[in-house]
Every structure is written in C-alpha cells, then in structure tokens.
Amino acid sequence: MTTPIPRVMVPGSVRKNEVFTVKAIIQHQMETGLRTDSAGKTIPRKIINQFVCRYGGLEVFRTDLHEAVSANPFLEFQLLATENGRLEFSWREDGGATYSLFHDILVT
Amino acid sequence: MTDWTRRQIGGLIGGALLAVAAPHIVRGQGRAKIVVIGGGIGGATVARYLGDMKSIDVTLVEPNSNHVTCFFSNLYLAGLRSLASLTFGLETLAEGYGITIIRDSAVAIDPVGRAVELRGGTKLSYDRLVVAPGVAFKFGEIEGYDEAAAKIMPHAWIAGPQSELLRRQLESMEDGGVFVIAAPPNPFRCPPAPYERASLVACYFKQFKPRSKILILDAKDKFSGQELFQDAWSRHYPGMIEWLPSQFTGAIKAVDVAARSVVTEGETFRAAVANIIPAQKAGLIGEKAGLIDASGWCPVDPVTFESTLQPGIHVVGDSIIGGDMPKSAFSANSQAKACAFAIAASLTGSPQFPPHLFNSCYTFLAPDDAFTNALTFAPEGGRIKTVKMFISKVGESAEVRRRTAHHAVGWYSAFTADVFGGGS
Structure with missing residues (x-):
C-alpha cells in the first residue's frame, strides 16, 4: 500500500563522550489488520514491527512496534558519542521487507 | 434543502x-x-x-x-x-x-x-x-520570511498574484526537484488546505514531473483530515509526499531566500520550489x-x-x-x-433568534477523488459549539469519491453565486 519513506535526524559531528539525540521517522500507514475495505474485506495487517540502530556495527538501540503505534512512527533516543563511525538504521515491515538508512558521525 | x-x-x-x-x-x-x-x-x-x-x-x-x-x-x-x-x-x-x-x-x-x-x-x-x-500573516515568526521573501518563496495563502507566482514556479521546476510546503501552526485559514495543496501538486507532478518529491514541514504534530490524506497519498502518489511533524524537525526557524532553503532546528532543507505558509492572525x-x-x-x-x-x-x-x-x-x-x-x-x-451556523467543505485528493465534511453549530455558553458533523471516511468506494468530486463543482458554483450574486 504505502511506499515507506524513512528519514533520520542526527548531528553531523559530536564531541567525544557527549550524549546526542537521534530522531527517526518513517512515512508508513501502520495498517492494523483490524479494518475492512469498502467491499467488507479485511485489510491485512502491515506495520513496521521492529526498528534497530547500530553504531559502528554494534546494535545500540532496538524496539518492537505493535498495532497500536500510530501511522508514521516517530522515535527519539539518545546515544553516547564514543568514536567516529557509521550509524545504521533499519525498519522491518510485516512480510519481511526492510527499509534502511545510514549516517556517518564525526566525533571530535 | x-x-x-x-x-x-x-x-x-x-x-x-x-x-x-x-x-x-x-x-x-x-x-x-x-x-x-x-x-x-x-x-x-x-x-x-x-x-x-x-x-x-x-x-x-x-x-x-x-x-x-x-x-x-x-x-x-x-x-x-x-x-x-x-x-x-x-x-x-x-x-x-x-x-x-x-x-x-x-x-x-x-x-x-x-x-x-x-x-x-x-x-x-x-x-x-x-x-x-x-487573515494577516505573522511575518516575524520565521526568520527571514517577510513580504519581500514572499515574492520568491510564495505563501499563496491569499489567492491571486501569489497563486500565479507559485504556479509559474511549479511549471518551470525541473523534474526531480523537491517542492517544500511549510504548513502553519493552528489556527489558520482552511485547515485541510496545505495538505490538499500537496495532493493536487502531486497530481500535477505525477503527470508532468514524475521524479519530483513533495516535502511538508509542519509546525504541527497532526493535521485536519490526516487519515484521509495519508490514505489517498499512498493510493495515488506512492512515495511522492513526505510529511514531517514539528516534533521531528523541531519546527521551522528561518528561511534562506537566496539558497531557497528552509531551516529547521535540526536540519536545513533545500527546495526547488518553496511554499511558506506563515502563522496567521486577524x-x-x-x-x-x-x-x-x-x-x-x-x-x-x-x-x-x-x-x-x-x-x-x-x-x-x-x-x-x-x-x-x-x-x-x-x-x-x-x-x-x-x-x-x-x-x-x-x-x-x-x-x-439564535442562529443556525453551518460549514460545508470539499477537499480534493485527486481530480476524481474528493472528501467532504458538513457540520452544524450553535451558540452555547458564549461560544460556538459543534452540534452535528459528517465527514467522509477512509475506505469509501471510488464511486462515492468520484461523486463527491462532482458535487464539489456544483457546490462551488452555487456557493459563489450566493456570495457574489448572479449565476445559478
């Protein structure tokens, strides 16, 4: 149904040992599987069911999402800047599709 | 009636x-x-x-x-x-x-x-x-956005020359460009209109500039008719319209007219065409x-x-x-x-006698897909309160939506004739 569009907001550079904020959003309908279409047929569930963030290859944040989460799920969390590295973000959808983004962070 | x-x-x-x-x-x-x-x-x-x-x-x-x-x-x-x-x-x-x-x-x-x-x-x-x-615009609220800036980044929130300017910019925009709409905080003229604008410009892009994108930077975290719009965007314009709430961007702080960019707390967004709809007042x-x-x-x-x-x-x-x-x-x-x-x-x-007050609106999602609302209001305890309301629903058949779009055209001619006289 939807063509999900993922997006993150992360500072370009952070000072070492400083806490920084990560914001992540994905345009997604989060179809609950509990609705019917105009013909009375159940619209199958299709939600983003998991979000993972890795920092330098190491998993640093993970959350499972469920039907009650709103459309366009928005997440905000904090990480500690340890070293230069790649932040990888991935959203997993029902049916197995994943949507990913990465962001290289400079630690000064 | x-x-x-x-x-x-x-x-x-x-x-x-x-x-x-x-x-x-x-x-x-x-x-x-x-x-x-x-x-x-x-x-x-x-x-x-x-x-x-x-x-x-x-x-x-x-x-x-x-x-x-x-x-x-x-x-x-x-x-x-x-x-x-x-x-x-x-x-x-x-x-x-x-x-x-x-x-x-x-x-x-x-x-x-x-x-x-x-x-x-x-x-x-x-x-x-x-x-x-x-309405008038609170020009000071977005740094760098004033009447002069509106000649480059139109608001097009009072129809006329501003609409013509925005139309020209959309027409001359290259395929693959990003059209940024800055949607205003509440309250403002016509709550569903920024999102109707995104829908109809997407309809134009789909036909003439299919690689283009629309990015809505909202001053709010939700908007009028959101479910209806998002359903329509996924049906008609998949992957074309992205909506970012204020909680994600940290809201719009400034515009850079020369660079045609919109500066939010967290990030600067470059636009091929920017439509800045400022906060409003009487x-x-x-x-x-x-x-x-x-x-x-x-x-x-x-x-x-x-x-x-x-x-x-x-x-x-x-x-x-x-x-x-x-x-x-x-x-x-x-x-x-x-x-x-x-x-x-x-x-x-x-x-x-106490008045009977009404609102009836039609909003286009595509040329043959519109939704409608009809509300009645009455004074109660010194303020105007909703009495009854109807609004179109997600999941209505294409035929219902096509009929609603047809009704909208009739509504327009009857309504404008009521206001300006003459006509039907």
Missing part, C-alpha cells in the same frame, strides 16, 4: 423584516447606514444580505475590484482550473443589490464617533459597522480598531457577531475567534448571514 426552498424562506424572512422596518423608517431619520469593510466572502455576504433589505443603506469598502477565491485555488496550482474561473467582480452586488462599493481601504475606525476613515481621505459615518478583514484593520485580544483574533458574541471589545462593530469570517467553527469560506458566509439578520433585527426592534 433545495435551492427553491431556501429562497422561499429567505423571501419570507426578508418580507417579515421589511414589514416591521417600515414604520421605524417613517418615524426615524431615514435608512440605516451600514458600512462593511472587506469584500471577501464574509464581507460580500453581509453586504449582499443587508443590501436585499430596502430599509438599509449598505456601503462596501474593498481595495480590489475582484475577489479570487482561496477555495479551489489548489486546483489552479495543479493546472486543473483557470484563475479566471475563480475570480468574481463585485459589480453584481452593486447593480443587483443597490450596494455602494468604494474601492479603497479603511485606515482608521472611530467607534465613538461611528466613522470610518479611508486611505483616500473619505470619512464614512455608520449606524453599524461590519469588519471582515480576513487582518490588520482589526488591530487598529481595537477588535483583537491577546490571541491575535477578534472575540465576538456568537449570536450577533458583535465585537465583545467594541460595541456597534460586528466582525465575521476568518478573523474571529469562531469556537468550533473552522476558518473557512463557508463558515464566513454562514456567520455573515447570522450577522446580517442580527443587525436587521436590532435596527427594526425585532426579537433576536
């Missing part, structure tokens, strides 16, 4: 008021003088309905000779309707309803001496004044006349639409604090009729 019935009832009420009015005029000093400031939807409707009453002398002050309707102007932006088809002269009001139209702007109001001063120097005295100034004459409270809008009595700050001055349309009524053209029209009848009742000494 059919058109025939409505006219029949209007005629009866008008007749009844005239019958009461006649002896008053024989005793009084002549026709009551009403001045209306602003020839938009609210002002034109008040003028038209009071102009119908022969005991009342109506003068309408409006600097522009034509009115271009904001509603349906998103269809123009998408190339689906001409601007000429959205443009209405005020001459039918002058010729058909005996209204005196002065092409000028009000610069000052003397509520004690009951007079309005115009830019051209004319002074108009009145028995009752109606002010319908629409039109400027409202401020000068002391009609505005700390909210930036005009508080009114919900029965008579008389200002609660300045007795003898009525305010209708987008500039009022309308309670549950949205800032929409149909609301302005409904308030204007209630106001006209309240003024007529007061001048003739007739009893004042």
